[in-house]
Amino acid sequence: MASNVFSQTNLNNYKYVIVAKKFDFLKKTNEYRLNELSQFLFNKYGFEALIEGEEYPSDLLVNRCLGLKADVLKDSGMFKTKLSVELKDCNDRIVYTSEVGESREKQFDKAYTEALRNAFISIEALNYKYVPNEAILASTSSNIGSDNSDEVKKLREEVQALREKKELEENIEEIKNRSNPVFEKPKVSAQLPVEKLTTKHEILYAQAIDHGFQLVDSTPSVVYKIKKTGIDNVFLVEGKNATLYQKEDKWILEYYENDQLIQEVLTIKF
Structure with missing residues (x-):
């Protein structure tokens, strides 16, 4: 069963999701492209997801508590592959754990992909939408400095530039969808x-x-x-x-x- 430690409103207060670059149950970074698929699915369901270690937005650099850390966990099973998605805050407290996604596929690449997609069904049902939290934003502002207007202006410009970059990257995602079976191909309609x-x-x-x-x-x-x-x-x-x-x-x-x-x-x- 999915675990919501905080209310949905509190989950909405987190602006970013940082996906681990390697999951513990796998041997390699982004093995079977599961980390990349996790980022894709988070973005698909409304989150702004990043891979751990890549360039972070300026406001996340100022306040890491704007983001949740995402990990994928493997449960034991004799004839099924079982995966769940876990979200932790900046203090390593578990905020949310998804329903367990299952697959009976025998090939690892197909089994992991299907189980992860099934785990994300419960995340889709959250209908996540970012709602800024005054306490978190106040913490960010105090770190910047209330009298440093140039720095605030620069931060806003960088955030806007990152939003524009994201729009361009969505075009690339469409190209991936056409050529890579791991990603969902857009419907013709x-x-x-x-x-x-x-x-x-x-x-x-x-x-x-x-x-x-x-x-x-x-x-x-x-x-x-x-x-x-x-x-x-x-x-x-x-x-x-x-x-x-x-x-x-x-x-x-x-x-x-x-x-x-x-x-x-x-x-x-x-």
Whole structure:
């Protein structure tokens, strides 16, 4: 049975979930991609999830108690794989434990994936929605300093930039869903139609820069700056809510305009 140590309102007071980069019952970091799948499912059900050790948002760096630490536990079972999700606060107190998710699959990758998804059914039922807690926010403000307005302004700008980054990363998640069976593929009914598919014949030349490339035309002028992601041949476009990825032998620039999906085929020389 799921354990709610605190009320749902209190659980909603936590802004982030930090997923352990390695679960104790596994031998390797992100083995069977379970840690990555956990992050994906938390995000799917309304949380803002991070992997332990990656770059944290500024407000979380100031106040670690804004986040919950997430771990996945394995229960013993003769013919079933049983997993549950546990959330702890910054003082290592258990805040929530999910229902046990089960699977009868014999292959470890399929069994762990199915059991974890089943454990998250009870987390989906929480209908989580972040509600700021005055005590927690006051603690954050006191750490920053009430008279340091420049620092507060900088913090707000960084948080806004991270939100924009998250929107771009959601585009990457859609690409993952199309190619990786671990992630759920979007339903056809939920996909927006491509309003315009165009091919730009002007050749762009890729020049290496920090964390990516700049694409220049024959003038030469910089047309785009693109940054590497954790996925091969998928880039974030700097200053534009768009992704650039390779499909077969084509480079596709993809973005939304007025709620319609736009795709442009670019000719790039690397």
